[in-house]
Amino acid sequence: MSDSLIxxxxxxxxxxxxxxxxxxxxxxxxTPAETSPTSPVNPLSNPQPNPGTPLTQASLGVTAVASGTxxxxxxxxxYDKMFLNSESEFSSSNSNLIVLFKLINVGVLRFGDxxxxxxxxxxxxxxxxxxxxxDVNNLAGFLTAAGCKCLYGIxxxxxxxxxxxxxxxxxxxxxxxxxxxxxxxxxxxxxEIGNEPDGYINTFWANxxxxxxxxxxxxxxxxxxxxxxxxxxSVPITGPACGTVLPVVTVWTEPxxxxxxxxxxxxxxxxxxxxxxxxxxxxxAELVLPxxxxxxxxxxxxxxxxxxxxxxxxxxxxxxxxxxxxxxxxDAYASALWVIDFMYNCAQYGSQGVNFHCGSTLxxxxxxxxxxxxxxxxxxxxxxLLFALAGQGTLYTCNLNAASLNVTAYAVKTATGLxxxxxxxxxxxxxxxxxxxxxxxxxxxxxxxxxATSGVTGPNLSALSGVTIQGATVGANASFAPSSAYTLTTGxxxxxxxxxxxxxxxxxxT
Numbered sequence: 135m136s137d138s139l140i141x142x143x144x145x146x147x148x149x150x151x152x153x154x155x156x157x158x159x160x161x162x163x164x165t166p167a168e169t170s171p172t173s174p175v176n177p178l179s180n181p182q183p184n185p186g187t188p189l190t191q192a193s194l195g196v197t198a199v200a201s202g203t204x205x206x207x208x209x210x211x212x213y214d215k216m217f218l219n220s221e222s223e224f225s226s227s228n229s230n231l232i233v234l235f236k237l238i239n240v241g242v243l244r245f246g247d248x249x250x251x252x253x254x255x256x257x258x259x260x261x262x263x264x265x266x267x268x269d270v271n272n273l274a275g276f277l278t279a280a281g282c283k284c285l286y287g288i289x290x291x292x293x294x295x296x297x298x299x300x301x302x303x304x305x306x307x308x309x310x311x312x313x314x315x316x317x318x319x320x321x322x323x324x325x326e327i328g329n330e331p332d333g334y335i336n337t338f339w340a341n342x343x344x345x346x347x348x349x350x351x352x353x354x355x356x357x358x359x360x361x362x363x364x365x366x367x368s369v370p371i372t373g374p375a376c377g378t379v380l381p382v383v384t385v386w387t388e389p390x391x392x393x394x395x396x397x398x399x400x401x402x403x404x405x406x407x408x409x410x411x412x413x414x415x416x417x418x419a420e421l422v423l424p425x426x427x428x429x430x431x432x433x434x435x436x437x438x439x440x441x442x443x444x445x446x447x448x449x450x451x452x453x454x455x456x457x458x459x460x461x462x463x464x465d466a467y468a469s470a471l472w473v474i475d476f477m478y479n480c481a482q483y484g485s486q487g488v489n490f491h492c493g494s495t496l497x498x499x500x501x502x503x504x505x506x507x508x509x510x511x512x513x514x515x516x517x518x519l520l521f522a523l524a525g526q527g528t529l530y531t532c533n534l535n536a537a538s539l540n541v542t543a544y545a546v547k548t549a550t551g552l553x554x555x556x557x558x559x560x561x562x563x564x565x566x567x568x569x570x571x572x573x574x575x576x577x578x579x580x581x582x583x584x585x586a587t588s589g590v591t592g593p594n595l596s597a598l599s600g601v602t603i604q605g606a607t608v609g610a611n612a613s614f615a616p617s618s619a620y621t622l623t624t625g626x627x628x629x630x631x632x633x634x635x636x637x638x639x640x641x642x643x644t
Contacts, residue, residue, distance in 0.1 A: 290328030459497030
């Protein structure tokens, strides 16, 4: 049994052997699951309860036509660089954060940097405004323990007029990148130069004439990139990590990518659904609506640009609403349903991965902490966890007929079976879904993600707690003990299940 399987079994402490084994196949597309030592589960031993009326009939056809790929580095988290150089969060001693990373299969940890630090190699570490060798050494230990890579941000905004608070130079950038490459080794995913440079016109270089432009970005970015490559020729370089305000992709990212294609290993872009402090304020009902802006204005042009320059792309910073998120929305149960759709949409449009931005003071953070000490997880974490449990592999095309209800479905062909996620965001209608799949169904089990509040009869999109997967919550130490999976009655290539309103289900088929 591989180390990853051992770790996951330990994380699922308290769960029955058959439950833990049923989760394992979705963890990796390259590692076969171990065989449960117990007898096969009777298909009728734990039937899924009927959620009651109103009940809408729906059908789902899963085809063997590929529509995307989910690899081992797809899932990621993102933090401002101050969490690296001013707190003790990212070191090999933070065991709770490490096991939480493993639980959701974090493949890439990203630190973004605009102008909030300066390379100070001899510094004592954990000092605001400075990044030292001590900080990088601690990070290296964390990455090894967590089994993930790092997309490492380099200060660009502190260079030039107006960037005096945290000054930097191409020479300092090259020295920092060289040390990071040396210490992180194979754990380095890439160096990201700058952070949302399309916003520099309003901050660091506002007094510059002519105003900050893509051409200026390319000139300064190349100066930094050339200095880094001169000292560390093999280090992968990513960018431009532009922001999310439209039409940023067509005005900034596309022309930059075309001009710098030969200098990039990965094209990076940020995405947020909107402004968390907008007027009127975002709502939970709005968050779970289909995101046509995401697919049409961001993912489609990014996929086209990526294909045209022959380089992969990554959403290196993302979440629900920017400006710290929307209170009562980004930190609510609605985010758990939204994030599932978001991740699969990105995979369907060819993204190599996503990095959800986190931080202790942010409404949208998936993991909460107090000065580096992990205190718990938010609803968003549960949606990410259900996605992780569905596994890595090839996305299959789904044809869903659920009348006009706000329902989505996704299928992943892993090395050990077929996993299907159905997300029912309707406010009242339960579903009974009849599925046809492109393989013979031997066994099928179901896990349900929902929300419950004492004294309330159904889920509440605005709830800040009460989210569970198969009745289980996730502790600050990554404890997670789900109840036995529901077993589904099957026949040849068909099966049927219920999807209660405002819930998501994971069906695992062998």
